[in-house]
Amino acid sequence: MAAIRGAGLSFKLAGSTYVMTEVASWLNDLGASASSDELDGSTFSPGATQPVKTTLYGATTRGYALSGRWLPGVETFFSAIDGRIDVPYQHYPEGSAVGKVMISGGCNIGAWSGPVQEVNGVIGFSIPLSINTRMVGTVVAPPATIAISSSSVADPTLIATATHGLVTGQVITIASHVGAIPNINGTHAVTVVSVTSFTIPVNVTTAGTGGTLQRY
Numbered sequence: 001m002a003a004i005r006g007a008g009l010s011f012k013l014a015g016s017t018y019v020m021t022e023v024a025s026w027l028n029d030l031g032a033s034a035s036s037d038e039l040d041g042s043t044f045s046p047g048a049t050q051p052v053k054t055t056l057y058g059a060t061t062r063g064y065a066l067s068g069r070w071l072p073g074v075e076t077f078f079s080a081i082d083g084r085i086d087v088p089y090q091h092y093p094e095g096s097a098v099g100k101v102m103i104s105g106g107c108n109i110g111a112w113s114g115p116v117q118e119v120n121g122v123i124g125f126s127i128p129l130s131i132n133t134r135m136v137g138t139v140v141a142p143p144a145t146i147a148i149s150s151s152s153v154a155d156p157t158l159i160a161t162a163t164h165g166l167v168t169g170q171v172i173t174i175a176s177h178v179g180a181i182p183n184i185n186g187t188h189a190v191t192v193v194s195v196t197s198f199t200i201p202v203n204v205t206t207a208g209t210g211g212t213l214q215r216y
Contacts, residue, residue: 008094008095009024009030009091009092009093009094009095010022010024010090010091010092010095010096011023011024011027011030011066011089011090011091011092012089012090012091013081013087013088013089014081014087014088014089014186014187014188015077015080015081016077016080016081017183017186018088018184018185018186018187018188018202019186019187020088020090020171020173020186020187021077023066023077026068026069026071026074027066027067027068028067028068028069029065029066029067029068030064030065030066030091031064031065031066031067032062032063032064032065033061033062033063033064033065034060034061034062034063035060035061036057036058036059036060036061037057037058037059037060038055038056038057038058039055039056039057039058040053040054040055040056041054041055041056042054061130062130062131062134063128063129063130063131064089064091064107064128064129064131065126065127065128065129066126066127066128066129067124067125067126067127068124068125069122069123069124069125070114070115070116070123070124070125074125075114075115075125078109078112078125078127079112079114081109082109082111082112082127083109083110083111084108084109085108085109085132085201086106086107086108086132086189086201087106087107087108087109088104088105088106088171088187088188088189089104089105089106089107089129090102090103090104090171090216091103091104092139096139097139098139098140098141099138099139100138100139101136101137101138101139102136102137102138102139102216103134103135103136104134104135104137104169104170104171104216105131105132105133105134105135105169105171105189106131106132106133106169106189106201107129107130107131107132108129108130108132109127109129110127110128110129110130111127111128112125112127113125113126113127133168133169133189134169135167135169135170145175145212145213145214146161146162146163146164146212146213146214146215147161147162147211147212148160148161148174148177148209148210148211148212148213149161149162149209149210150207150208150209151177151180151184151204151207151208151209152204152207153204153205153206153207154199154203154204155202155203155204156191156199156200156201156202156203157180157184157199157200157202157203157204158193158197158198158199159174159184159190159197159198159199159200159213160196160197161196161197161198161213162196163195163196164195164196164198164213164215165195165215166190166192166198166215167192168190168191168192169189169190169191170189170190170215170216171187171188171189171190171216172187172188172190172213172214172215172216173186173187173188173213173214173216174186174187174188174200174211174212174213175211175212175213175214176210176211176212177208177209177210177211178208178209178210178211179206179207179208179209179210180204180206180207180208181204181205181206181208182202182203182204182205184200184202184204184208185211188200188201188202189201
């Protein structure tokens with residue numbers, strides 16, 4: 001089987017206004033890591049001269065390490081989301097064409113390095129991401145939008161909709177929703193409450209109405 005080239009990857013993060021932003025063009029390396037807690041599950045073995053060690057694997061910690069070339073626009077983007085939690089991300093290892101693999105969910109943004117000066121004159125940067133949720137699917141053609149009835153005054157706000165078919169951790173984009181303070185239009189990871197409602201991680205102090213959502 002031929003190796004898959006990764007130069008055409010796409011990686012998107014929700015910015016400070018919850019709009020999904022392509023950051024792959026700023027990167028020259030996208031590292032991924034995963035490790036599991038190791039628990040000793042060994043038990044006594046009557047009559048045995050040597051115990052048999054049994055290792056059980058517990059919680060898994062996943063993350064990304066982003067590094068690339070610093071630019072003023074890169075500084076503006078990452079400074080604004082430095083330290084944020086539950087930020088939606090979308091990773092397309094082969095690119096975002098229909099039928100390709102899409103890995104998505106929510107992540108916590110680690111410490112932004114700012115510009116890292118190199119002796120050769122190149123200015124770089126790095127930033128770690130800690131993964132909270134991870135879903136693997138395939139890119140599909142953009143689906144029909146789903147009507148939104150209202151957003152509630154709550155933290156997190158509850159969104160009432162027509163039957164949505166979402167699952168917890170799925171990423172959506174809200175558009176044309178009016179009245180909510182702060183504005184919730186943009187991209188969010190959802191937590192499903194019922195077939196016609198879900199929450200997004202926004203503290204809404206004035207409720208809103210209307211608009212649509214699009215699933216990914």
